Amino acid sequence: MRLRLARSRTTLVRAGLTIALASVLAGCDEAHSVFHPRTTEARRVAFLGWLMIGIATAVFLLVLALLVRSFFGPPLRRRSAGGTSWIASGGIALPTTVVILLSGLTVWAMNDTRTGGGIEISAIGHQYWWEIRYPGTAAVTGNEFHIPVGRSVHLSITSTDVIHSLWVPELGPKRDMIPGHTTELTWHADEPGTFRGQCAEFCGLQHAEMALIVVADPPEVFDRWLATQAADASAPSTAVAQRGEQVFTTEPCAACHTVRGSVATGTVGPDLTHFGSRATLGAGVLSNNAEHVASWIANAQSFKPGSLMPPIDLSADEVRDLTAYLEGLR
Numbered sequence: 001m002r003l004r005l006a007r008s009r010t011t012l013v014r015a016g017l018t019i020a021l022a023s024v025l026a027g028c029d030e031a032h033s034v035f036h037p038r039t040t041e042a043r044r045v046a047f048l049g050w051l052m053i054g055i056a057t058a059v060f061l062l063v064l065a066l067l068v069r070s071f072f073g074p075p076l077r078r079r080s081a082g083g084t085s086w087i088a089s090g091g092i093a094l095p096t097t098v099v100i101l102l103s104g105l106t107v108w109a110m111n112d113t114r115t116g117g118g119i120e121i122s123a124i125g126h127q128y129w130w131e132i133r134y135p136g137t138a139a140v141t142g143n144e145f146h147i148p149v150g151r152s153v154h155l156s157i158t159s160t161d162v163i164h165s166l167w168v169p170e171l172g173p174k175r176d177m178i179p180g181h182t183t184e185l186t187w188h189a190d191e192p193g194t195f196r197g198q199c200a201e202f203c204g205l206q207h208a209e210m211a212l213i214v215v216a217d218p219p220e221v222f223d224r225w226l227a228t229q230a231a232d233a234s235a236p237s238t239a240v241a242q243r244g245e246q247v248f249t250t251e252p253c254a255a256c257h258t259v260r261g262s263v264a265t266g267t268v269g270p271d272l273t274h275f276g277s278r279a280t281l282g283a284g285v286l287s288n289n290a291e292h293v294a295s296w297i298a299n300a301q302s303f304k305p306g307s308l309m310p311p312i313d314l315s316a317d318e319v320r321d322l323t324a325y326l327e328g329l330r
Contacts, residue, residue: 032196034169039188041172044109051105055098110173118152118186121145125157125164125177125199128206128307129270129283138260139229142270143283145214146229148222149192155185165201168214174200189216196284205306211284232261233273233329244325247318252310259329268308276330282307294323 037043123145124131132141147153157166159177166185167174170193175185199210217225236242245262248254254264260273275281278288285303286292295302297319300309314322 032169032198036170038170038193038195039172039190041109041186041188042170045169045173048102048105048109052102055102059098118154119148121147121153121155123155123157123166123177125159125161125166125203127161127204128199128210128304130166130210130212131270134226134229137226137230138232139226140258140271140273141229141278142272142275143212143280144278145197145212146222146225147187147189147214147216148219149189149216150219151188153187153189155187156182157185158182162203163201164199164203164210166197166212167200168195168197168212170195171197171214176201187214189214192216192218206304209283209285209304211280213279213284228277228330229274233259235261236325236328238324238328240321240324241328242325244321244323247314247322248325251312251314251318251322253312253322256308272326272329274329276327282309290323290327293326294319297322 034046034049037046120135122133122135124133130143132143132145133139155166155175157175157177158181159179161179163179164177165174166177168187171187171189172185175183177183193216195214195216197212197214199207201207203210236245248259249263254262254266256266256268258265258267258271258273260271264272276288280286281288281292281296282300282304286296296309297312297314299311300307301311
């Protein structure tokens with residue numbers, strides 16, 4: 001009986017350690033990691049995370065030691081008739097101190113101290129993609145933020161359907177996106193780079209495939225990019241792209257998507273005015289190249305079941321022409 005009990009205890013301890021290790025390693029992906037903060041805000045969050053891991057480890061070891069003592073040692077007793085008991089110190093005082101400490105540090109980590117010299121960006125969550133607008137300009141993108149290095153970026157974020165959550169671990173804390181309510185978030189990239197983000201609030205079937213990228217550009221590069229994005233789409237320059245534009249405006253595409261400078265003014269799906277300049281499609285499901293675009297047009301549901309993009313009944317030639325048109329929108 002004692003042997004079975006000992007084995008059971010060993011199994012439980014091993015399982016606990018395995019789960020703890022797996023939880024830590026789950027955040028080590030180079031493409032999307034809380035362990036590589038690139039801004040002051042993200043470093044605060046990382047510090048708070050490591051502190052919480054340290055405190056949790058200390059509490060785990062303390063509880064484990066008390067369990068071992070309870071099994072194999074004498075029972076714990078009060079120090080004296082008038083002293084503080086183990087229950088009072090370990091069950092009330094210690095947890096209260098830890099909660100107060102972590103609460104204060106959480107407020108500190110979430111508090112934005114940078115002001116001035118910033119730009120405004122509006123982000124809107126949809127099932128299952130991101131709409132990004134730059135107030136004061138006509139620029140609208142989908143699933144791809146561009147921000148200037150060295151300047152504060154103030155985001156106003158909301159949702160059109162269910163609760164989403166915007167989270168780019170390398171840039172800072174996450175914020176919930178609530179229908180009918182606007183919340184605020186600040187980024188301040190200290191160096192150029194491309195950072196992956198993710199919806200961090202379960203929002204439906206394709207929640208796991210609701211990704212985004214944030215490109216931090218040098219200020220002069222960002223200014224040129226923003227000016228390009230604010231302009232209308234250029235007219236197609238090749239015959240195949242011109243035929244593709246006709247397909248786009250006569251088929252259901254124009255009812256769901258906008259291409260500024262054309263008759264397409266749909267608002268159900270992402271604005272495609274400069275689609276060809278984006279790195280991904282389908283909110284990160286595929287890289288943006290002609291082969292993937294053609295496959296996505298033919299049947300997006302095979303890549304992202306549950307998205308609002310329906311299969312489109314087009315001939316092979318029409319798919320080719322439409323792909324050429326979309327890839328030319330830069």
